[in-house]
Amino acid sequence: MTEAENAPDDILDRPIRDEDGAIDAGLVEQVSQAVLLSDLTTLRAIVADMHEADLGALLEALDADERPRLISLLGTDFDFTALTEVDDSIREEILEELSAETVAEGVRDLDTDDAVYILEDMEEADKQEVLGKLSPAERIALQQGLDYPEESAGRRMQSEVVAVPPFWTVGHTIDYLRDTADVPDRFFEIFVADPAHHFVGTVRLDRLLRTKRPVPISELVEEDRRVVKATEDIEDVARMFQRYNLVAAPVIDDAGRLVGVLTIDDIVDVIEEAADDDVKQLGGVHADEELSDPVPAIAKSRFSWLFVNLVTSFLAAAVMSLFEEQLSKLVALAILAPIVASQGGNAATQTMTVAVRALATQELGAWNLRRFFTREMIVGLINGVGFAVITGIVAAIWFGSSGLGIVIGIAMIVTLISAAAAGVLIPLALDRFDVDPAIAxxxxxxTVTDVVGFFAFLGIATLWLGLA
Amino acid sequence: MTEAENAPDDILDRPIRDEDGAIDAGLVEQVSQAVLLSDLTTLRAIVADMHEADLGALLEALDADERPRLISLLGTDFDFTALTEVDDSIREEILEELSAETVAEGVRDLDTDDAVYILEDMEEADKQEVLGKLSPAERIALQQGLDYPEESAGRRMQSEVVAVPPFWTVGHTIDYLRDTADVPDRFFEIFVADPAHHFVGTVRLDRLLRTKRPVPISELVEEDRRVVKATEDIEDVARMFQRYNLVAAPVIDDAGRLVGVLTIDDIVDVIEEAADDDVKQLGGVHADEELSDPVPAIAKSRFSWLFVNLVTSFLAAAVMSLFEEQLSKLVALAILAPIVASQGGNAATQTMTVAVRALATQELGAWNLRRFFTREMIVGLINGVGFAVITGIVAAIWFGSSGLGIVIGIAMIVTLISAAAAGVLIPLALDRFDVDPAIAxxxxxxTVTDVVGFFAFLGIATLWLGLA
Structure with missing residues (x-):
């Protein structure tokens, strides 16, 4: 690397991300070098203008020991918000390496939602040490967020809100906003609360801007129908944001007092995470698995799911072993049986995928359940007949036995109809028992399609081909 | 149903959705009755205060012939925005039934993004008929959006923006907003453009509110680094919104002129849809499949995927048939072979799921590819050994042959390592060739795991157990 390449001017011209959206490899290399050499000038120049998301991606791309070094070197020049943008396991690793002073200094100026996000997974003792280094006001605000349950709206809310009493005028409110330094960095709505902090309603910024100064705030208040309780599940809140196109929503406590605000940028992450969890779980991967997790953790969590699968495979094998005699008499049965089971498994996965997603997005309810079930059964029947014909003809020609063709055809129809039924009923039953259908x-x-597939094919073969 | 239940007062007290978030079945029944009886009083009372999302859900819950009747009955009392909230196939069905006048009347007052969304899938002739009934200004605005490619930012943007010249003051701008009726319903930012409409930058509403009247706008302008080109792919734009926590972004044309704005509420839908597409495609379901699609369409699209699977199943069966002699000599091989293939398939699916999602969310790039591949191979090896031991012991005991146990153990290790390799390399290769890895x-x-599983198990058995 030449000296010219290290010059700050040049650094700012570097693209931060390559065309695939990944952090630029050259930039990572440069930062890595600068950390090694404790070259603060270069580091400051690079991170000075960097968005927290890019800084987070940069952190992830560094080696594990370089990350806390970078943060310690930069001190207050490092924007701790970037820690909300990295994988959980990386954040935990970094926080363990940093001193309580550094963390306290770093979270001090953050919005409460970001600070809570960073602190929540720390060891209780470390967390208390950090909180102890903050001012009482800061500590209380963070402790309030941390006291709400995980996955609740209170845990994700930002407690900094702009709230004014209903008897103020538009002019008074605008002057207040102009003269007060202590308002959030960015806000979309102004909340109205009475002197006892009880939530009254919302005033949109664009309405405030468009209204004459003498008008009282009480005339602009919209009585929000979409108020969030701090204890509500964050995924339910996210669903509401998405359904009603909300940008922000007030959060109240059990006594109806305004305690914070949820904004769409936090909610977008919740929505993406929920969908991501479904994808992973349907693929047999634990929802918490992250790309940066260490090998033993991943091997262990994948193993448990594969183990369940192994047990069910043995169950299917046990079904096959009931027909040991027939299999040894006619080896074609052994060759063709997996085809039936595989078609059944894939057809069931199709139905199940649709059912699981429709349940997750609340598109499937009492009103259309019967319609959905009927439709899936008919699709199963149609495709069952289609594949019965194709598979039957191929099998008959391959093994020169029309009997075998008929047997596999009938088995295919039976299996695909069972697949449709299992694909609808199993997710529904799990949902009814409050088990996330995506997981199980x-x-x-x-299991159902393997057992039905083997049993139908080998059973029908036994009867039809006189192999008993 | 009693008369009291039909009274408007009572109607408004009804819950719109049940606790699962689905539209209330009683409400659907009531609307259905009112449509049948052309009871406008009841219908108006029900929809008067209803959010477009609820109205959309209500439409979906009605029978197909009731939907256009409801809209025709309500006339201008029906909020056409609700049509952006229903499944594509339902919207198309409804639009076919409505007259061009009704549609033109309905889209006239909508924001352009909603109007474009409703019109874009109509037959070209019908679309032109509707556009012909609009004023030239309205027609040009919609035609501009419709002319951009599908899935582009220009197609999804709203062309109504608040734009002011840089030489205005804060006071002038606020007065303009107060006095002009023709500004969008809701906005988060004010854009600054020069007299030739070239985009200059953005002013946030909260900054505008907090600044004194005489300050010129040019002092508040943030030169937006996140400007969207109208021709950009909307999924890339969504990724940017999500990464940088944007709420709105200006859209410019090739000449740098401000042509519209994209807001987070549209983007949330894009993000959810992209994740949803991945879920479906990984489950072997076409991304466009919607819950309301008719049976023949669904049967057909599912069939094509299952057909591909059938071909690969026959390929795996062909591998098995190479060992016909061995299978007939030792029927335990036929019973155990599917277990090896099934474990391989599931392990590969785990790896593939993680790879596909990481590619989709741009978490997997050149910088961590090797790390990811190595990790997956090690996980494959660890779990391969683990399942080799378990399966080997069970098989040895079950069939009373330690040789069989050793064979299935070795086959398991080979298959799980191949599964890891296939799970990483296949999605990557598809991505490199610009094929969506989630689909294929x-x-x-x-196919890889079936073929490898059968071949490894039966091949090793042939050599080890001397079955050749």
Missing amino acids: SGTFVT | SGTFVT
Whole structure:
């Protein structure tokens, strides 16, 4: 690397991300070098203008020991918000290495939602040490957020809100906003609360801007129908944001007092995470698995799911072993049986995928359940007949036995109809028992199709081909 | 149903959705009755205060013939925005039934993004008929959006923006907003453009509110680094919104002129849809499949995917048939082979799921590819050994043959390592060739694991157990 390449001017011209959206490899290399050499000039020049999301991605791309070094070197020049943008395991690793002073200094100026996000997974003792270094007001605000349950609206809310009493005028409010330094960095709505902090309603900024100064705030208040309770589940809140196109929503406590605000940028992450969890769980991967997790953790969590699958495979094998005699008489049965089971498994996965997502997005309810079930059964029947014909003809020609063709055809129809039924009923039953259908459906569903597939094919073969 | 239940007062007290978030079945019944009886009083009372999202959900819950009737009955009391909230196939069905006058009347007052969304899938002739009934200004605004490619930012943007010249003052701008009726319903930022409409920058509403009247706008302008080109792919734009926590972004044309704005509420839908597409495609379901699609469409699209799977199943069966002699000599092989293939398939699916999502969310790039591949291979090896031991012991005991146990153990290790390799390399290769890895990975991956699983198990058995 030449000296010219290290000059600050040049650094700012570097693209931060490559065309795939990943952090630029050259930049990572440069930062890594600068950390090694404790080259503060270069580091400051690079991070000075960097968005927290890019800084987070940069952190992730560094080696594990370089991350806390970078943060310690930069001191207050490091924007701790970046820690909300990295994988959980990386954040935990970094926080363990940093001193309580550094963390306290770093979270001090953050919005409470970001500070809570950073602190929540720390060891209780470390967390208390950090909180102890903050001012009482800061500590109380953070402790309030941390006291709400995980995955609740209170845990994710920002407690800094702009709230004015209903008897103020538009002019008074605007003057207040102009003269007060202590308002959030960015806000979309002004909340109205009475002197006892009880939430009254919302005033949109664009309405405030468009109204004459003498008008009282009480005339602009919209009585929000979409108020969030601090104890509400954050995924339910996210669903509401998405459904009603909200940008922000007030959060109240059990006594109706305004305690914070939830904004769409936090909610977008919740929505993406919920969808991501579904994808992973349907693929047999634990929802918490992150790309940066260490090998032993991943091997262990994948193992448990594969173990369940192994048990069900042995169950299917046990079904096959009931027909040991027939299999040894006619080896074509052994060759064709997996085809039936595989078609059943894939057809069931299709139905199950649709059912699981429709349940997650609340598109499937009492009103359309019967319609959905009927439709899936008919689709199963149609495709069952289609594949019965194709598979039957191929099998008959391959093994020169029309009997075998008929047997596999009938088995295919039976299996695909069972697949449709299992694909609907198993996710629904799990949902009814409050088990997340995305986690467990796959195993149950393929067990059903394997068992039905083998049993139908080998059973019908035994009867039809006189192999008993 | 009693008369009292039909009274408007009572109607408004009804819950719109049940606790699962689905539209209330009683409400659907009531609306259905009112449509049948052309009871406008009841219908108006029900929809008067209803959010477009609820109205959309209500439409979906009605029977197909009741939907256009409801809209025609209500006339201008029906908020056409609700049509952006229903499944595509339902919207198309409804639009076919409505007259061009009704549609033109309905889209006239909508924001352009909603109007474009409703019109874009109509037959070209019908679309032109509707556009012909609008004023030239309205028509040009909509035509501009419709002319941008599908899935582009220009197609999804709203062309109504608040734009002021840089030489205005804060006071002038606020007065303009107060006195002009023709500004969008809701906005988060004010854009600054020069007299030739070239985009200059953005002023946030909260900054505008907090600044004294005589300050010129040019002092508040933030030169936006996140400007969207109208031709950009909307999923890339969504990724940017999510990464940088944006709420709105200006859209410019090739000449740098401000042509519209994209807001987070549209982007949230894009993010959810992208995740949803991944879920469906990984489950072997076409991304466009919607819950309301008719049976033939669904059967057909599912069939094509299952057909691909059938072909690969026959390929795996062909591998098995190479060992016909061995299978007939030792029927335990036929019973155990599917277990090896199934473990391989599931392990590969785990790896593939993680790879596909990491590619989709741009978490996997050149910088961590090797790390990811190595990790997956090690996980494959660890779990391969683990399942080799378990399966080997069970198989040895079950069939009373330690040789069989050793064979299935070795086959398990080989298969799980291949599964890890296939689970990483196949999605990556597809991505490199610009094929969406979510669509095709599953088929290729399970083909590899089936073939490897059967071949490894039966091949090793042939050599080890002397069955050749």
